[in-house]
Amino acid sequence: MSSPAEFDGAARPDLWWRSAVVYQIYPRSFQDSNGDGIGDIPGITSRLDYLAELGVDVLWLSPVYSSPQVDNGYDISDYHDVDPLFGTLADLDELIAQAHTRGIKVVMDLVVNHTSDQHPWFVESRQPGSAKRDWYFWRPARPGHEPGTPGAEPDDSQAAFAPSTWTYDPRSGEYYLGIFSSAQPDLNWEMPEVRHAVYAMMRWWVDRGVDGFRMDVINLISKPPAFISGEPLDPGSAGLGQIANGPRLDEFLAEMNREVGLDVQNLLTVGEMPGATIEVARRVTDPARRELNMVFTFEHVSLDQVDWNKWHLADLPLPRLKQNLAHWQDGLAQAGWNSLYYDNHDQPRAVSRFGDDSAEHRVNSAKTLATVLHLHKGTPYVYQGEEFGMTNAPLTQIEHYLDVESLNYATQAAAAGVPEEQILRSLARKARDHARTPVQWDQSPHAGFTTGVPWMGVNPNYRQINAEAARRDPDSVFGHFQRLIRLRHTDEVVREGHFVLLLPEHDQLWTFTRSLGDRVLLVIANCSSTPAELPPGALPNLDQAMLLLGTHPDSAGGTLAPWESRVLRLAAD
Ligand code: GLC
Ligand code: CA
Numbered sequence: 001m002s003s004p005a006e007f008d009g010a011a012r013p014d015l016w017w018r019s020a021v022v023y024q025i026y027p028r029s030f031q032d033s034n035g036d037g038i039g040d041i042p043g044i045t046s047r048l049d050y051l052a053e054l055g056v057d058v059l060w061l062s063p064v065y066s067s068p069q070v071d072n073g074y075d076i077s078d079y080h081d082v083d084p085l086f087g088t089l090a091d092l093d094e095l096i097a098q099a100h101t102r103g104i105k106v107v108m109d110l111v112v113n114h115t116s117d118q119h120p121w122f123v124e125s126r127q128p129g130s131a132k133r134d135w136y137f138w139r140p141a142r143p144g145h146e147p148g149t150p151g152a153e154p155d156d157s158q159a160a161f162a163p164s165t166w167t168y169d170p171r172s173g174e175y176y177l178g179i180f181s182s183a184q185p186d187l188n189w190e191m192p193e194v195r196h197a198v199y200a201m202m203r204w205w206v207d208r209g210v211d212g213f214r215m216d217v218i219n220l221i222s223k224p225p226a227f228i229s230g231e232p233l234d235p236g237s238a239g240l241g242q243i244a245n246g247p248r249l250d251e252f253l254a255e256m257n258r259e260v261g262l263d264v265q266n267l268l269t270v271g272e273m274p275g276a277t278i279e280v281a282r283r284v285t286d287p288a289r290r291e292l293n294m295v296f297t298f299e300h301v302s303l304d305q306v307d308w309n310k311w312h313l314a315d316l317p318l319p320r321l322k323q324n325l326a327h328w329q330d331g332l333a334q335a336g337w338n339s340l341y342y343d344n345h346d347q348p349r350a351v352s353r354f355g356d357d358s359a360e361h362r363v364n365s366a367k368t369l370a371t372v373l374h375l376h377k378g379t380p381y382v383y384q385g386e387e388f389g390m391t392n393a394p395l396t397q398i399e400h401y402l403d404v405e406s407l408n409y410a411t412q413a414a415a416a417g418v419p420e421e422q423i424l425r426s427l428a429r430k431a432r433d434h435a436r437t438p439v440q441w442d443q444s445p446h447a448g449f450t451t452g453v454p455w456m457g458v459n460p461n462y463r464q465i466n467a468e469a470a471r472r473d474p475d476s477v478f479g480h481f482q483r484l485i486r487l488r489h490t491d492e493v494v495r496e497g498h499f500v501l502l503l504p505e506h507d508q509l510w511t512f513t514r515s516l517g518d519r520v521l522l523v524i525a526n527c528s529s530t531p532a533e534l535p536p537g538a539l540p541n542l543d544q545a546m547l548l549l550g551t552h553p554d555s556a557g558g559t560l561a562p563w564e565s566r567v568l569r570l571a572a573d
Contacts, residue, residue: 009100012266020057021485024383026345029438032450041087045095052102055485060107060214070183075116079201096209105211112198113220114184128172136185137177147173155232161408189221199259212268219273222246244275253291271295278331285336294339300324311426322510326501338378343386348434352392356529364563367480367551368525371565374484375523388470389477392434393459406431442468508532518572525565534558544571
């Protein structure tokens with residue numbers, strides 16, 4: 001039995017986040033409490049017992065701050081308040097308190113590479129001579145061009161969700177930078193006042209009881225020196241490549257850590273870092289440098305594309321995926337720490353993407369994908385609905401898509417002459433909307449998400465795939481996630497064991513060992529929809545191995561069923 005101390009959700013022992021499992025909530029789609037069709041904070045509080053039953057240690061809330069909602073809250077107009085869509089500050093205080101009572105910590109999303117264009121800082125910055133002018137990046141029109149006319153943007157760089165990173169403001173006749181969209185102007189972190197305003201805001205949240213921060217695109221805060229000194233950005237997507245991982249990134253993160261007391265207070269910190277290499281991640285997460293606990297890499301979720309463009313689809317053979325994760329395990333083995341994820345609010349559903357979401361294989365492929373991920377070394381992240389195998393949505397027409405990223409892609413691709421079938425194929429595979437359909441709680445109308453009209457349609461498969469059905473069935477994906485989470489909590493080898501990938505070229509089997517002293521775990525997973533033979537002699541001796549967790553408990557021997565996985569404890573020699 002756990003001691004009461006373990007249920008003190010507000011206590012933060014040293015390195016507690018290394019044994020934690022984090023659950024991400026996208027509030028808009030989690031649970032509506034007032035019938036307006038939009039998930040909200042009281043809705044989350046009403047589901048805390050479910051999350052406690054699952055066994056997770058931490059909730060990460062995607063943004064609930066005041067926001068015009070151009071990018072569903074990743075455009076913040078007031079960092080110190082909750083958007084009325086989601087409730088009130090008092091509701092959030094109550095959620096934090098109720099989570100802590102259940103031994104669950106709460107991590108806030110922190111979006112400080114940019115604000116909303118409605119944020120008072122930006123409103124002031126728009127005034128040409130204002131004291132906050134340089135809190136953002138302003139540039140004159142391209143030489144020889146009339147400001148505000150087509151082609152007069154300072155350079156040809158493209159925003160992530162818009163044709164240009166530059167937006168014209170007639171008030172001054174200048175342009176401002178928005179790497180994502182014109183509704184999300186980039187803050188200028190070169191200004192000490194900007195940094196200190198952000199740190200003060202973070203301290204305010206820590207004082208309110210939050211246990212850490214997930215930092216949105218945090219490796220974009222230090223911009224390249226050439227850009228700072230006024231040079232144009234290269235054409236093509238500002239895509240993060242040329243803007244990410246600037247020379248002052250480590251300095252800013254270390255300063256933030258010091259000024260907010262991130263390490264001193266044992267807060268969980270995870271930096272979202274598109275374009276970060278292992279080398280950057282190693283630096284940022286090396287405990288000696290006191291920057292962040294861990295980062296979200298994008299490498300493994302960029303393997304099924306070409307040209308650094310998520311819409312340019314490519315097949316993904318298993319060896320590439322497992323070798324990439326292994327590469328990160330090796331890269332951060334000596335210093336630093338990994339985060340482990342497939343799913344979040346920006347990615348299509350893992351079971352549809354890396355597994356097989358057919359009726360025949362959905363359950364076992366969701367379980368086996370989870371087994372593999374959760375048995376790696378690092379902190380696993382579960383995204384709402386992943387724990388019972390939610391799938392991509394059947395979105396078959398452009399009109400079905402709501403997300404700013406998808407709509408911008410569809411418009412630009414159509415203008416460039418890409419055939420509609422191809423656009424729809426890319427969207428069906430990669431759109432962020434797949435992750436954003438409402439959580440399927442039960443069989444009731446709208447899957448129990450709302451009594452009103454949901455802001456986004458519920459996936460019609462909710463009658464078969466829902467949390468209630470999964471909770472009742474011990475063989476469900478939900479039951480499997482519970483067992484994986486428990487195993488991490490109880491087994492030190494799962495938390496700290498050294499990782500070695502076996503059979504790196506095998507195109508069906510994902511298999512590896514974890515070892516700590518003389519204790520060894522072996523994971524064998526068939527990541528395919530056909531049976532797989534264990535190659536004789538290629539794996540450690542399985543005589544006397546003990547099955548800790550499997551998808552097909554009655555099976556043994558040298559053939560794995562489709563999507564079968566086993567976690568074995570090997571006998572010590
Ligand atoms: C991050 C968020 C994404 C958002 C973008 C801009 O990638 O996860 O949802 O659109 O940053 O804030
Ligand atoms: Ca609501």
